Amino acid sequence: MAQVRQGALGFQRELSAVLLEHTEIKVYSVNPFALDERRWAKDRFGGDIVYFLNDAACQACDRLGLNLQFLAEISDDELPRRRTLVVGKPERGVVPR
Numbered sequence: 001m002a003q004v005r006q007g008a009l010g011f012q013r014e015l016s017a018v019l020l021e022h023t024e025i026k027v028y029s030v031n032p033f034a035l036d037e038r039r040w041a042k043d044r045f046g047g048d049i050v051y052f053l054n055d056a057a058c059q060a061c062d063r064l065g066l067n068l069q070f071l072a073e074i075s076d077d078e079l080p081r082r083r084t085l086v087v088g089k090p091e092r093g094v095v096p097r
Helices: 002-006 010-017 035-045 055-064
Strands: 027-030 051-053 083-087
Touching: 010 055, 010 083, 027 035, 051 055
Parallel strands: none
Antiparallel strands: 027 051, 027 083
């Protein structure tokens, strides 16, 4: 938790640095205001802070030699609806009128 508060998670810094070359990298966390989804993530994965890495992010971690311990593999359909992008470039969407 101290690392999270200080913003010092090494994998975030290293993955963020490779975004210029690999824009498809995405790492999400549950939106802090989505209490039900935070509870689901804690119950399912056993932690208060849970990160969801897409395939490109997992491959980049392997290339960088980051020794992350993955707890599970889930489908895109299982991702929390309300999530926050932690590492990655935001999707460019249509601006509502």
